[in-house]
Amino acid sequence: MNKNINLNFHQTVSFSKDYLAKILKISDGASFLTKEEISEITGIPTGKSSGKVVPHIYYGLYMGLITFSYENKRYNLNRTSLGNLILKEDSYLTENLTIELLNYFLTSNYLGAHMWKSISRDIFPKYRNILTRENLEKELENIYPENKNIKLVSWVSMYQKELSKNNFYNFIEKNIEKKNHKIDSSYFYMYVYTLLKDWELNNLSNEITLDNLENLKWGEGLHINKDEEFNLLDKIADKNIIKINKQLSPITILKLKNSDDFLDKIFSLLI
Structure with missing residues (x-):
């Protein structure tokens, strides 16, 4: 495959x-x-x-x-x-917001680079966000057995050097740790845009279950933990951008707006 x-x-x-x-x-x-x-x-x-x-x-x-x-x-x-x-x-x-946004799509299921997506959204969560470089390479070899000589040097260099100030990963001796970020209120419309754009790119219906959202791995792409992810969803719902029905099982989420409605607002809250 x-x-x-x-x-x-x-x-x-x-x-x-x-x-x-x-x-x-x-x-x-x-x-x-x-x-x-x-x-x-x-x-x-x-x-x-x-x-x-x-x-x-x-x-x-x-x-x-x-x-x-x-x-x-x-x-x-x-x-x-x-x-x-x-x-x-x-x-x-x-802008840090720009890099957070670009990193989100670089690791996304639909638009992103396969290796970046697998590392950020699949492998690190499996290891509770910390593992050795050797284990990371083995995991990639298992996911992509037909790809010989997988090279991590560019991935490591990106996060260890060029994007180091964004604190996506820590490199400590043999270990690599994926860092969780705190919600930044000035990034609100960036969060909204990534959610709705990924929703649309993956051709999901206007009403999805929480399991469907889990498959997008939206929070993993934003480097936020589950509590932060659910808090952020509630804040987005408070703005009538989505509607969360917590009375149903499983919980459903209804999309009320489109990503294009928020494109021009992405930078609007930066001071």
Whole structure:
């Protein structure tokens, strides 16, 4: 089932916010460019067999910022509605909210990169959020047996270096710990958007059960524990965005609004 999945799309290239911001800026849908031309325009290095352009195109794709087509060795890059918002509000990707949002989609079931999703939303919860790098590699080999030579170097580098201040993971000797975050009231509409967008991308009906929500692993994507997740759902329900029926068994959740209703509000509560 996982035979054709390329877990090493990153080509062991470390993630760079600066490079991603440059890819986002040129993704206007108007040009068909080779990776060498993209490199010349942006200053992102590339080469015949390796480089940093193509991996960052894929990072942009998996974070929900861009889509692209590829034909005759040329890329046509297009910003998504989320990509347009980020370009407008935080073009250099400096806000913590932006990184929380992009990390959510990078690890999501529908949009995200398979390895990032498996690590964040499947493997770490299984180990109560702490395990050794060796066990992490073994788990990935079990999930993706057809993918030989799985490389963790780019994943580790992303969270240990470029995104270290966001405290997604702690690296302590041989152990890696997934960190839980506290709810930030200024991120409220980001939380709303991720919930509704993931709901829609997975083609769920307007009324779902709590089990359906569990399958999205929304809280895992936000790095919040179950108590925080349920508290956040209640706050979203208080704004009449969803309706939670706790009288039924199982509990059901009714979607009253669409993700597009909140896209432009994502950054509105930041001071």
